Amino acid sequence: MELYLIFRALYKKKFWLLLIMVVAMAVAYLLAARYDNLYQSVTKIATGFTVTNQLDPDDRVGGFYETDIKFNNLIENINSPIVVNQVAYRLMIHDLSEKEPFRQPLNSKGEPLLSEKEKLKYLSAFKAKLRNMEMLDLNKEEDKDLFRVLKAYGYSEKSLREAYYVARNGFTDYLTISATTDHPQLSAYIVNTIFEEFARYNNSLNIVQASETVERLDSLLKAKQWAKEQALEEYKQYQHAANLLDVDIEGDAALKQISSLEEKITDEEAKIRRAELALADVEAKIAKLEEEKKGNASSISAGNLSVRRLNQALLMLEQRRKRNPSNQAILDSIVLINTELSRMGVVGGGGLNIAARLEEAYDLRSEYKTQIATSTQTLENLRMRLRAVAGSKSTFAQKGARIKLLQENLDLASKEYEEVLQRYNKVLESKNMMSGIKQVIAGQPAQESQRMKRILITLIAGAGALMLAVMVIFLLEFLDNSMRTPTIFSQQTKIPLLAVLPEISRKNSAEEAVTIAPTVSKEATPPKVVLTSGFSFGSTKANNAHVLQLFRENIRLLRHELDTSGKKVILFTSFRKGDGKTMVIRSLANALVKSGRKVLLLDLNFSDNALTEAYTAKNKIEKILETGSYLASDAQSTYVGPIQVIGCNKSNCSPVETIQLAALQRFIKYCSQLYDYILIESADMAQHSDAMELAPVAERIICIGASYHTLDRTDRANIERLKKPNGIFMGGVLNRVNPENMHL
Template sequence: MEIAKFFKLLRKYRNTLIIIPLVTVIGSFFLVKNLPNNYISHAQIATGIVDASRHLLDKDDNVNAQEQQVFREFSNLIAIMKLKKLINQVSYQLMIHDLSSPTPFRKFSKELLALHPYERDRALMLFKNKFQSMEPLSLYDKEEDKLNDILISMKYDERSIIKELTIARDEDSDFISVSFDSENPQLSAFIVNTLCNQFIAYYTQNVRQNETNAVNFLSKLLEEKKNALSKKTEELQKYKIQNGVLSLDEQSKAIFGQIMVYNDKKLQAEKDIISYDGAINAINGKFEPGDRKYVEASVSKYNQAITTTQDQLHILEDRYVRSGFNPRYKNTIDSVQNVLTGQINQSSDKYVTNPLVAKDDLIHQKLTLEISRDLAKYSVKSIDKELASLNSKFSRLVPFDATVKTYDFNIDIAGKEYLDVLNRYNETSLKSNFSINLRQVEVATPDVAQPSKKILLIALSVILSVFACLFVLFVLFYLDRSIQDPSDLVNKTQLPLLGYLNQIKGENLDLKKLWDVEHRDKMKQFKELIRSVRFEIDQELQGDKVIAVTSLNATEGKTLLAISLAYSYSMINKKVLLIDGNFDNPTISKTALPGVYVEDYFKNNPLNTQVVDSSTATVLGNHGGDVTLFEIGHDAFIKSRLDDLRSKYDIIIIDTAPLTSLNKSKEWLLFANKTLAVFESGKSITNGQKPDIAYLRSLNNKFAGWVLNKTDFNQKKESAS
């Protein structure tokens, strides 16, 4: 339903929807017919970022390049190309060309033409200086600010160039495309080539400078690390020389080996002492006290010689142990041992033991065991001294070892740092010779004009104008709260509808001619709609006779409806009385010039002898003024008068004041059998009118319904569609 209303609104403004796009087409045609042709020049720069053939030295690293990293590198290059510094270089080159060439790219602007020849030469020199130094124009300097204004007037400034400049990566390729659109093919090619050259030169210089700085830094760092490594190595050497340390590992291993040997010999000696003591005790147990005394007395002389030899043997054993078991002492010990053995044998041969018991062998064994035991005991003492000396030497090596290990650790760290810096230095030095990969593989050249967009612009202007009109109409439709057709009135008031009347503009309605002859469509439609309203009123009255006609506001057409209804009823041979109850605006009274007035007929006066019937009056007028019905007569008298009129007329129509006059209209409505209200189409219901609608709703069955006036609604067309 809402869509149908919107299309109805479009039909209403169909002329507007035709005229505005037509005017737009004409205006667009005159605007675009003189537009210059567009020329686009195109160039390509190879970056070498994803080109494997240009990464032979670092191919392994390039294969694993991440897509996000590649995207960042391309974005960085494009951002550099759009730097104001580089665009300014292009601007300077354009001005230098136009000021020094007989065929400039563009016609001189008013600002440039206003300069004297010497001022142009001065401007040319300043632009060249700025180009060489890559400096921007200072707006704080009056002369340079004037040059900036000239750039803007020639559309050579940064904003004008960026507006028509396109820089982008060609899909996923290794190339960056640069294009420029202008009215001059030579200008487009010049801007693209100049920008590419300046970009490559600027980027190359920056990369070279950064790489040189990096190589110099790594070279200094490498020298520092090398000196640090040499210094720590020299400190270790000095420490070893000062403390007599050659090889701590070998020295500690040798001392530890000697300690293990002496420990083994000590254990062996202790085992021998224990075994010798056990054997001597066993032999002693076999001798009787008397025998032992005899033997000791007999051999005392020989024992002294044996003791002396034993002392010599002990001295040799001590030297043998101290020398670390030097073999040269072994022969001497063996010879002394032989002498000692001979002395023992001599002692056994010289003196005979107790003839009663043959214990010569036991005595000989005992002496031998005692000598061996004494040698073993003495060797244990010598071994203990040597072990103490070796342990002392080993303990002295511990702090040396800790210090040397600290030096070795520091040297190892310094060596790793040196090697790391050396690798970085070699890698950077190698890459610095092959890092610059930018090159312009396609040079921009003047190209043919682009296909004309004039037709497209005109079509686009038409589409936009139509869309704008539709949008405006839709906004008006959406914001419109006015009542346009009967269904809107019923929905918004929740009150019944009797009918509607079409709008007749600029015509004086002659009701007599309306019913006597055929008129044009609008008049014929109005007559048919009056008949329809009359029929609906008859259905509502059902034998009653008094109808009150009112409205929410003045000038909504209630008086015309009252007169039309009166004439309509008269056409079906009804006795009709039309009462002008609008004291504020007695239009009917002024038009019909009645013979009887309300103020006279309804006045409660014994002298009032006014008689009204169908033969004397069809219109009951009023004199107007600030007066109300109840101020003329009381309600009982008025009721009696109306009852008298009911007996004389078939239908009584009262044209009351609008509801905005408060009680002036409501007093008439009290005496009406049915009330109908007129509402003007195209108006909306305000908050101030809502109480009046509530009042009409409170009339219940006495309210016959609405009549929508001045509408364009046509029920026949709506039903046909």
């Protein structure tokens, strides 16, 4: 639907869009009038930058970046001041010497600017400048004079730069030089002369220097190549003589061997120290045992005799115990003999064990001595191997230093050779650059002026203006958040939509809108129709009968909603001031009257009593509630008989500050017995809280909103407040809708 609204907005503004496009095209056509007298000539130049030589395998085209740099450098050289000045000299020589010059400026008297004598003078000066390829030096008076002549003829550097341009044709190998002037022959002469002067300048300067540089670099390249070959040969000879395959690998192997030998020597020294400590301990133990052996030698024989006797007695007791196991005396004797044998075994056994312990100590001493001797021999062998490897490492280090020095010399010679070779290749490339730059298409005089360009500019301007206008309208419609359609209203408010009322002319009163013929009573005052101000769509046809009929049908739809609700007291409020609340109430009242209902209009909009002013109601609610007498005569009869109106005085006070709600409720209850409907108008919710204060006296609440308003945070908060009081909020009415948006 959004796209539909946008396209419809574009269609409605089609005449404005057409007018903008026509104005833009007219302005562009006038501004481009100069192209009717301009002629363009073009020459194409092949550079050879992107073409390879198929017969030369070493010929390679550089990357995109390198190629782009070449083209940029070439364009800058063509646009260089020296080339532009040479072209200017050629143009002046042509105009001063030819019978049909391109330009012949006049002085203020309409005569030729230069006399014949002056022409010869300047012709000689420009030829000298051209021959010597000199630029003008404005510090010299004669060059200043030449510059003034160039400027008078329109051949100054600035004028020529504005007349031509040089550009690459896309990603091709070609350059295009284009010149546009008021003379077809002049345009062709400029483009051809630019290439000729560029070629002459480049040949006289760059190529000569490149040739001299090639000779110098060629001899230098040969010298560097010889030095590189000598360094390589010396490196290979020494490597072969020293039997070195790889300095780094062999050096790492020698270091690993030395490290392994040092670890083994450390291990053997640790073994020797441990064996020596163990041997010292065994020697001390042997000395101690030998002393014990000498002290116990005298007691060994006596002890052995006593032990034999006790053993014999113990053997006899054991035999007796077997025959008489329960004899306690035998058992006690066995225990005593065992105790004595144990005691004697400690003393005598120690003497018997000393020999065995000494023998064991002697064996350990022999073993440790053997181990020490073996480890000492192994340690000596390892040290000899370490000295040999260390000696070879020293020799290898000297060889490695020598080979590294030779390698560095070789690397330096190779680097110098590569640098000279690169410089040599670049010089050759610059030397041969001009051989690839050729003029493939010479500039020809244009047969027609640039009139088609004027037409093209006009069309582009019209299309651009149209697109810009469309984008602006599209953006405005896209950013429009107003409730301009019923769908948008429902999406933004999320409340039931009771009716959609189209925008009608302010000239139509509420009574005319529902086509009820006025029946004015004798006491009734003619109505004074005063509508609140509001926005009116420019595209709405005010007095269109179809729009009025659409308004009537939707008022009837609202009347039907009231009939089906079964409630009499209806409170009307609005989002903003000017939403058309009074117009809707009056139109609805007339529709109710037309269906045979009796209606009371109660104006409680104290801030803007438009309903009171519309019917010029004399009876005011404040006075009625003060007296407390609720008579039918309190309601003023309007010019439509069944409609009764009670107005209010205009003030800045809210309802609870002006009247008592309890008294108002009693009055409305009384009036409910006399009328079918009581329609109450309250102030808008944007600036007033009247609707919230009057909610207790109403049976239903209806909120009216204008389609051109945008719902903001305050409006959404007010909607939530209306939904709270006992579910009496009935819904909303979308008013002043563009008839074309009624069904969207």
